[in-house]
């Protein structure tokens with residue numbers, strides 16, 4: 001190992017990064033990796049062999065970005081316009097994008113957490129470098145093992161179940177595709193109308209929703225639960241995310257069922273058990289998956305708002321989900337609760353949360369909200385479509401959920417480029433921001449404090 | 456002075472409050488005062504003599520609430536359905552609601568600021584009590600003097616200007632009504648279509664927009680500028696609010712002009728100077744006044760979003776404006792900027808802002824956003840109207856702006872009651888919250904700190 005940039009301690013780091021960018025911080029390496037993956041994907045998808053007829057460079061670019069960012073928004077229907085080769089490219093991009101991101105995020109969290117919890121405000125980059133290659137390898141293998149295990153089990157069950165209706169190989173192929181799609185929270189489907197035909201099928205819905213939840217809850221939660229298996233010794237973070245996930249999923253389920261059960265275009269015509277499954281799927285998928293068993297463009301405005309809130313919140317950190325994250329949301333709610341009830345500390349499960357964490361959550365919220373606002377504003381100028389459809393599509397892109405009210409396939413090229421940017425920033429932004437915030441330093445210039453009136 | 460509740464130090468406080476509520480905290484006294492004022496106003500407006508024909512108890516309740524909270528949303532047209540007596544009741548409610556709130560808020564700020572800046576975490580209630588009656592009287596007189604001076608000057612100019620087109624007494628009456636309405640940021644108008652007929656009239660637009668800005672910028676800013684008259688010695692808070700107000704007004708002006716100049720239903724058909732005046736008025740009025748010189752229901756979705764953002768932000772603290780407040784917005788932006796650029800301190804004009812202030816701003820933001828979200832959600836269930844109209848009306852009510860896309864007069868009674876609640880909470884909530892947050896205590900129970908992943 002040549003330590004050719006000793007002043008920055010970059011030595012071992014060169015063994016980790018692959019892009020050749022010098023002095024790049026980990027988020028930049030991740031972004032560069034994503035760009036490379038997207039470009040390779042674009043070229044592959046643009047090949048004549050990928051489409052039933054050539055889909056064109058722009059559509060290929062859009063689909064590759066959507067796949068790598070595990071979003072699922074689509075300007076073409078992958079079931080119709082992509083050949084099996086194209087479909088395999090697409091789902092491979094999803095797998096690589098999802099796995100790569102989670103592996104990277106977990107390593108970053110380990111290295112940062114380890115260093116910074118010791119109170120050392122050292123450059124996080126150094127922390128990143130000093131993590132041993134073996135540790136990185138172990139983590140990556142662990143992520144890979146969990147992912148592939150869940151996906152294989154889901155694919156197995158779905159293949160057996162779908163074999164009733166499809167030839168064996170078709171069932172296996174589609175089951176594998178959807179298992180990967182669901183665990184990575186990328187809402188691409190090989191069936192017409194996403195998974196609408198399974199709206200009342202308990203096996204399909206429960207397998208897919210379980211995959212979605214496991215993929216979206218976060219690696220550290222899975223790993224903590226897997227190691228301890230009982231509630232009491234779990235990390236506070238794990239408890240909070242488990243509780244938050246259950247509350248959000250059940251709350252969304254109840255809200256959507258209550259608001260839609262009389263809507264003939266969504267749940268109204270379904271038998272009760274299918275209504276329950278559809279409301280459950282819609283609640284779970286809103287958190288970032290994008291598979292839909294009902295037509296979201298027919299949702300009432302009230303359920304649309306609930307869905308947008310769930311998309312905005314998203315899943316757990318270090319997962320295939322995006323959005324501001326469940327943890328961020330809970331921290332914000334807990335912070336407000338604490339202030340309203342005259343406590344200075346933000347407390348969750350009898351553990352206090354540092355003001356720094358609250359400030360990070362605030363930054364994530366505001367940056368994400370600003371992104372949604374700006375994206376919506378620009379898209380209202382570019383497109384002549386109802387505001388609710390535009391806002392929905394933007395929240396879906398920023399949170400990399402991938403649900404659509406039908407606007408995406410009709411977007412002009414500038415708007416497609418905007419959505420591409422939103423998906424990319426939506427996927428990488430929160431981690432980059434969290435990483436950046438974890439490495440902040442106290443400025444050497446101190447200013448006197450001033451009184452400031454708010455409210 | 457009988458100190459008949461010595462344990463709580465309530466003695467001198469009994470001289471200040473009028474409602475007879477024992478042990479009530481200042482925000483509760485304020486809320487009770489508002490309720491009493493609204494009820495009296497409701498009864499007066501429901502009198503047959505108040506309407507050209509009786510307007511009914513529900514409409515009277517709505518209009519009284521809208522007036523006392525200085526909102527301006529209207530289920531009846533005050534120019535058409537109210538008699539001169541009813542109009543005078545309405546504008547008196549505006550004046551009392553606006554003045555009363557500002558006086559109260561200023562006194563609360565003085566007493567809290569004085570006590571808490573000394574680091575004493577005493578019950579704020581005591582601070583409130585110990586403020587001398589003479590101090591309260593001086594402050595109230597000062598607020599009254601500034602308000603009446605601005606209103607009288609504006610009324611004078613408008614009366615002279617409008618005398619060209621109206622009989623003298625009509626001109627004086629309408630000028631006084633609109634001067635009070637503008638300074639108190641209550642968007643009631645005696646002309647058809649609000650102030651649309653003055654869209655290109657520089658005198659009317661500039662006088663009204665000046666009143667709106669002065670009324671909405673906050674008493675402490677006016678008082679600081681009035682005392683010091685130069686930039687350098689101004690309080691940091693004053694500088695920030697002045698800069699923020701200019702940036703928001705000019706930014707809104709430019710955005711609305713750019714987005715609407717080709718819209719034939721708003722600015723498109725106007726000569727350039729009228730376009731400029733209309734865009735300026737729309738930007739200023741969005742910050743909380745509610746007078747409109749163009750038809751806001753014809754705004755493009757992009758300008759509607761900009762308008763909603765401006766309404767949500769609102770004006771300065773301790774003013775006739777509501778919303779989260781300019782100061783809160785700037786603190787939030789500055790906080791995010793600081794985090795993104797790796798500073799721990801939030802700095803404005805070379806003064807740092809305490810983490811407590813940032814947390815208060817966060818609480819105000821989230822509570823207001825939750826109020827808007829919940830209000831919009833409930834209204835989408837209650838009303839069959841486009842989501843954009845509903846969201847606009849809810850933001851307008853919560854921020855007590857009073858602009859409408861035409862939905863309010865069509866609302867069912869439950870929806871009207873909801874809007875009444877939103878106006879009331881929108882007007883009193885932020886101050887109550889800020890007050891409550893200023894008096895928080897550190898809990899005696901301490902919990903160990905936990906690591907928590909966000910983003």
Ligand SMILES: [K+]
Pocket residue numbers: 070071072185186187288289290400401402
């Ligand atoms: K997705």
Ligand SMILES: [K+]
Pocket residue numbers: 525526527640641642743744745855856857
């Ligand atoms: K108003």
